[in-house]
Amino acid sequence: MNEASKRAAMPTGTNAVLDRRNIYNSNSNLLDIVKPGDAVLDVGCGSGSITIGISALVGAGGQVTGIDTSQHLIELAKQHSAGQSNINFEVADINTYLPEKKFNVITSARVLQWVDNPAPVIAKMIQLLDKDGCLTILDYNHEKIQWEPGIPESMQVFYTAFLRWRADAGMDNQIADHLAAIFEQQGLKAITINDLSEKAVKGDPAFAGDLDIWAKVAETRGLQLVKDNYITEELRLAAIADYRRWIDTTASSMTLYLLAVTARV
Template structure:
């Protein structure tokens, strides 16, 4: 029997990445918050609207969206990671205009024309069938409804994602290159032309992909070091090369310390702010 769409991602975000993100939720929210706000500005929510937050994770963005639409609006977060949703629900337990769904945005039967707006902060790059996923999400938008999300540009443009690994590679072998750079993962939408094509094919109109650059960080040096070692492929490399752990940690700390300042460690990020509409 074949697996359902995104089964591999569901397993990953429930068994591996989800628990790690729960442990690191505050510094990760701190790091990604400025980029989420950039996409929220592009979405320009209004009081009373209903908004769907795709890949909501631990719910920080959903709570911000709920504040923007106010008590007469509604914010719904959807994610496939139960550990992250448990954190999200605890954060929102006293809010009447917030709800969370444990579901796959690629295939979940959302109410047709049920939302005024759709938002995502790095939650839409993991679909196994992105065109079908965005077509499903578009159907959940009202005619004239709008979408805004933020996703990563190429790895080479994102020291925030790659610099710790570069420091570590002086002591451990490089992981094998990705067989398919467009496969589900953080950088699946690095190619802006491919991204436009997916959204056009899914039926969106007025697709715009705007570059956004900003220095971001998770906190002080020790916090940044901990995030670098726990989140992403570097942690796996350390587990595979335990004899080099001390050397890798020293190298990553030295690299990050060069970017430490009054506001903590800040590194360059490069993202796309993507907007589109449901033509109805």
């Protein structure tokens, strides 16, 4: 297992972030792509919250498969989808995954940001697509995040260390802006780019929960940063407390730069 894979492993508690997502608030791009009867593969499905929404789009005549390398998250996904006959979850790595049939649509959301080899991973996804199949990838450019007003210094130090910790393992902090070029290099056609940046504004019902994602990152991934000597435990705890105080007092907005890049074989 390489360093990126080690650092990408989902720590306990990560599903608290994943479970807030659904196809409408976190991957609405799929609403215009997935059709009734489609066979769909969701790569890096996590706890299945978005995958379950995909199963509603394909209907009884379609089939959705969600794969993830985390046994814990797949178990949660199976619990969340109990009783649904058109959805299946498997513990699997896309790099070695060998399904019995190919897929009409392959989707992967917020996953390639965690790998150090996105081009070969995309190439493998293309191999699993049926004729005229569609590949759609949703991901961030973490260097274009915007907070208004600026976040506390402790959280800024944490966030800078978080990006360095990722980059040192070979992860691309700007992957969203590099996807189209990779698609073109892999020979995909009809490439489209949709800006699905996530903006949370004070007064929105989910405002505090949306902004709190970085406190949760500090609570979970932050432990890894401490272990790897990127930050101190004192800084981690200060970042969490100061950032949550900022949310409750002066925070007005946060924008996460997010692109959906879609193409066909």
